[in-house]
Amino acid sequence: MEYAIECIDLHKSFGSHKIHKGIDFKIVKGAITYIIGPSGTGKSVLLKQICGLMPPTRGKVLVNGQDITVMSQNELVQMRKKFGILFQNAALFDSMNVYENVAFPLVEHTKLPKEEIDKIVAEKLRLVGLRDVEKKLPSELSGGMKKRVGLARAIALEPEIMLYDEPTTGLDPIMCDVVDNLINDTQKQLGITSVVISHDIESTLKIADYIAMLYDGKVVLYGPTEVFKTTDNPYVKQFFSASKEGPIKIM
Numbered sequence: 001m002e003y004a005i006e007c008i009d010l011h012k013s014f015g016s017h018k019i020h021k022g023i024d025f026k027i028v029k030g031a032i033t034y035i036i037g038p039s040g041t042g043k044s045v046l047l048k049q050i051c052g053l054m055p056p057t058r059g060k061v062l063v064n065g066q067d068i069t070v071m072s073q074n075e076l077v078q079m080r081k082k083f084g085i086l087f088q089n090a091a092l093f094d095s096m097n098v099y100e101n102v103a104f105p106l107v108e109h110t111k112l113p114k115e116e117i118d119k120i121v122a123e124k125l126r127l128v129g130l131r132d133v134e135k136k137l138p139s140e141l142s143g144g145m146k147k148r149v150g151l152a153r154a155i156a157l158e159p160e161i162m163l164y165d166e167p168t169t170g171l172d173p174i175m176c177d178v179v180d181n182l183i184n185d186t187q188k189q190l191g192i193t194s195v196v197i198s199h200d201i202e203s204t205l206k207i208a209d210y211i212a213m214l215y216d217g218k219v220v221l222y223g224p225t226e227v228f229k230t231t232d233n234p235y236v237k238q239f240f241s242a243s244k245e246g247p248i249k250i251m
C-alpha cells in the first residue's frame with residue numbers, strides 16, 4: 001500500500017493546552033479518508049499540520065515519504081503546491097468574479113498564457129457542474145455554488161492531495177449530497193488523495209474509504225469504513241449514536 005501522508009507521533013500544544021498527544025496514522029494514496037471526532041479535538045489543527053501551514057510541537061509529517069517538519073520555508077512553499085484546500089467558508093475573494101477566483105492560483109503560480117488559463121478555468125468549472133457563472137460575484141451565489149467555485153479553484157493547479165474542512169457544514173441536505181458527490185467524483189476522475197473533516201456521519205459512511213476518529217489528542221480508531229460500521233469501539237459507538245453515555249466527556 002502506498003501512503004500520501006504519514007503522521008508519526010504527532011504532538012501539538014498551544015501553551016499548556018495539549019491538543020494532540022501522539023497521533024499516528026497513514027493516509028492511503030488515492031483514497032478518501034475522513035477525519036471525525038467531537039468539536040475541539042483538533043481536526044482542523046491536524047489538517048493544517050498535514051499541509052505544513054502549522055508546525056507540530058513534536059513528531060513528523062511525511063508527505064510522499066518526505067518529512068515536511070524539517071523543510072525550509074522555500075521547500076514548504078514548493079511542497080504546498082501538492083495540496084488543494086477547501087476551507088469551511090470556501091474563502092472566495094469577494095471583489096473578484098468567479099472566473100478571477102478560479103484563475104487566481106494559475107495567474108499567481110504559473111506563466112500560462114491567458115487562452116490556456118481560460119481553458120483550464122472553463123474545464124474546472126465544468127468538472128464541478130457550474131456553467132455561465134464566470135462573471136458572477138461570490139455575493140450573487142448560493143452557499144453550495146460558492147463551495148463548488150472554491151473546489152474549482154482548489155483543483156485548478158491539479159493538486160495531488162485535496163483537503164476539505166467541513167465541506168457540508170451549513171448546507172441544506174440536497175446541497176450536502178451535491179458536495180458529497182463532488183468529493184467522490186473529484187477523487188474518481190482525478191485520482192486525488194482526499195482528506196475530509198466532517199461532522200456528517202451519514203456522508204462519512206457513504207463516501208469515505210477510510211475513517212480516523214480523534215478523541216483526547218489521539219486516534220481512537222482508524223481503518224476502512226466497513227470496520228466503523230460494525231465496530232464495538234465505545235468512542236465510535238457513542239459518537240455515532242450521539243449518546244451522552246460513554247467514554248466521551250461532554251464539555
Ligand SMILES: Nc1ncnc2c1ncn2[C@@H]1O[C@H](COP(=O)(O)OP(=O)(O)OP(=O)(O)O)[C@@H](O)[C@H]1O
Nearest residue numbers: 014019037038039040041042043044045046197199
Ligand atoms: N492558533 C491557535 N492558537 C491557540 N489555540 C488554537 C489555535 N488553533 C486552534 N486552537 C485550539 O485548538 C483546539 C482544537 O481546534 P480545532 O479547530 O482543530 O478543533 P476541531 O476538532 O476542528 O473543532 P470543530 O469540529 O469544532 O471545528 C481548540 O481548543 C482551539 O481553540
